[in-house]
Amino acid sequence: MLTFLTAFPAAPLGAQTARFARAGVSDTLWVQTGLNDVAVNAIAINGNGDLFAGAHGDGIFRSQDNGETWQAVNTGLSNSVIYALAVFNGGDFLFAGSDGDGVFRSADNGESWQQKVSGLTNQAVLSLAIDPAGIIFAGTSLGGIFRSTDLGESWEAANDGLTSGEIVFDLMVHGNGDIYAATNAHGVFRS
Template sequence: MKMGNYSIFVGTVGQGLNISSDSGDTWTKIRNPMPSESNIRALRTYPDNPHRVLAGSDGLGLFRTEDNGLTWDSVDSPFSDLQVWSVAVDPGNPDTIFAGTRPEGFRSRDGGKSWDKLDMGVNMDCPIGTPRTTNIIVDPRDSRTVWAGIEVDGMYKSLDGGDSWLHLPDLGPDPFHGDIHGMALRTGDNPAFYCTSPFGIATSNDEGESWDYHYFPKFSEADARSYCRGMVIKADDPSTMFVGNGDFIPGVTGAVQVTRDGGQSWEKADLPVEPNSVVYWLANNPEMPNVIAAASLFGYVYVSEDGGNSWSKLQKEFGEIRALAVTPN
């Protein structure tokens, strides 16, 4: 039974952006300025204000709300003809925004009034066509360090705020080891960087110079591998992480994999209804770290209000989900 007082944002392919301001009981479809049948692939809350949220679209650029999703404005940008796959906000200076596009990305230093194109040097000879920048993280330890994950071209890192980029060592022998789906950075006494791919979750303890892979169990012996997509680190406990998992993409079943010891051991979350596809994305918010949301690619939304110990499935189902966010009311 849900008890919290929070909002859930669901970005879809073909059903636009849907928002519940009552923890998932009732829903509103946003119709202006983003069309109700648009594709929303990226959602990002501001680190200094959880009621400010950015949404990235296919071919419509960026949108922003200042009031927890009640009203939205278009953010002028030079990439409104591209797919936006990821959005990041500098935790040290929220006027600095990054948008990961297909391909490469853009940076604004003035809250979205003007933009610079990021010349990352991504390999355009990609097995899936034009590569996608699926994740960008501005390092909270030093905002000059920016991390980017490419589908399919591995990890890139900037040490000068995005002006120039380094291609980090390969995550594994197969090109699809570097098919980056999710990313997270653990700070503190034992920092680590994490990436997910079709193979599993990769960990680097040396700032991206080397990687160790963890491979989750296959759902069936006939599966090529155990596929992974999004991931989050619990905001108040860096030893607790959640990974979206499934048999393949889009898949016919999935799971939320959970670790509470920094990745040394994993177990499947006890979801009340078996996912109908890979668990594609997850969301958490520092303002309410015990609320975890997860979504299957084909429209199921799950919520935990006790840090992942127990889960409920929302009654509302969607078509194809690509992005999630949770915010306090």
């Protein structure tokens, strides 16, 4: 049973190679599960247990067998640098944040992707988070945070209280509804 999954660098600081590995909670040995020589920036798991890996220059990969085999699922992607992945409603919708082409959405388990950028004025999307109500937050490079209340069809800036031009590396939704943003120069913000 797969209980924990991560990507880790094969070489320190700035390397373009990463390994995809898995281990159980009680395991101490990591086992490489494929995607050799692929720099993996993001991972996500849907409600069916399908794994998705967003890669730096290789788009998105999907595994339906706990990482034993992977297939590229890039139909509709116009950018192959994927920094963030998020799953909504158990996998009914998948979202991918890209380097310069904004957010892509899939409604068919990654088989195809549609670009969703209306109102997204900064399209270098480094992080994504979705709250239980389905509001999507996109953290950008130098543009702060954007929010969508309609599954990515439209976006609006959500930067009240953030330092101007913030780089948002990570976003998390707390169970109490608070949103946390990790930034490159000003620490953590909460909304």
